[in-house]
Amino acid sequence: MTTHSKAKKATYPLGTILVGLLFGAFLYLGVREAKQSHTLAQGAPAPGFSLARYEGGTLSLSALRGKVVLLDFWASWCEPCLAEIPFLVKLAREYEPMGLVLVAVNRDEGANVKASVGVFVAKQAPDLAPYIVFADTAVAAHYQINFLPTVYFIDREGKILSSYSGYSPEAAMRSRVEQALSSAR
Numbered sequence: 001m002t003t004h005s006k007a008k009k010a011t012y013p014l015g016t017i018l019v020g021l022l023f024g025a026f027l028y029l030g031v032r033e034a035k036q037s038h039t040l041a042q043g044a045p046a047p048g049f050s051l052a053r054y055e056g057g058t059l060s061l062s063a064l065r066g067k068v069v070l071l072d073f074w075a076s077w078c079e080p081c082l083a084e085i086p087f088l089v090k091l092a093r094e095y096e097p098m099g100l101v102l103v104a105v106n107r108d109e110g111a112n113v114k115a116s117v118g119v120f121v122a123k124q125a126p127d128l129a130p131y132i133v134f135a136d137t138a139v140a141a142h143y144q145i146n147f148l149p150t151v152y153f154i155d156r157e158g159k160i161l162s163s164y165s166g167y168s169p170e171a172a173m174r175s176r177v178e179q180a181l182s183s184a185r
Contacts, residue, residue: 003013004158014130016064016076016099022074035084038144038146039143039144039150039152039161039163040143040144041160041163041164042161042162042163043159043160044159044160045158045159045160046061046069046071046101046152046158046159046160047061047139047142047143048060048061048062048151049061049135049139049142050132051105051133051135051136051139052134053133053147054106054114054117054118054121054129054130054132054133054134055129056129059103059133061154061158061159062158063167064101064103064154065156065157065158066099066156067099067100067101068099068100068152068153068154068155068161068180068181069100069101069103069152069154069157070088070091070092070100070101070102070103070151070152070153070180071105071143071151071152071153071154072084072088072102072103072104072105072149072150072152073105073107073140073143073148073151073152074104074105074106074107074137074148074149075106075107075108075148076106076108076116076117076120077108078148080148080149080166080167081148081149082124082125083167084149084167084168084173085104085124085125086125086127086161087170087173087174088102088104088127088173089102089125089127089131090170091170091173091174092131095134095177095178095181098181099156099181100177100180100181102131103131103133104131104132104133105133105134105135105139106132106134106135107131107140107148107170108146113134114134117132117134124155131183146165147165147166149165149166150163150164150165151163151164151165151168151176152171152178153177153180155180155183161180162176162179162180164173164176
């Protein structure tokens with residue numbers, strides 16, 4: 001074995017460790033920030049909205065009356081958001097027959113938001129497409145979005161059941177979905 005190949009082997013694990021440490025730091029900072037963020041109070045009426053859908057048309061909160069809404073504010077540059085997307089889609093599909101609706105509220109900014117989200121969807125999350133809507137600044141302000149990801153559960157009558165900021169593992173999100181569906185009957 002040459003000195004060059006030894007050095008290469010030694011740096012590979014170091015690079016993996018550094019990537020892991022950076023991801024861990026993002027998650028830690030996300031949890032810390034989430035503990036400091038403020039969201040709408042449980043039982044408060046959810047602010048109404050009519051938002052453009054990624055796949056065309058609009059979606060309004062009033063059209064979802066009678067359903068439990070998992071309102072997920074996310075962005076394509078937000079690492080904790082990206083970690084949640086696969087299992088949010090999975091949970092949405094699994095619990096849809098029980099009345100759950102996922103609304104993935106994108107907060108990317110810029111003149112070409114739809115195009116940049118389209119590239120993200122095509123490369124990383126094609127199953128997310130039917131759930132995506134685009135939030136304007138007013139909707140984000142009404143929902144007090146100061147941190148991503150932020151999730152709201154809205155009951156069948158349009159009231160806030162609960163809210164969470166920061167990354168949540170799949171098991172915790174599944175528990176929250178089940179709790180929202182059982183308390184919103």
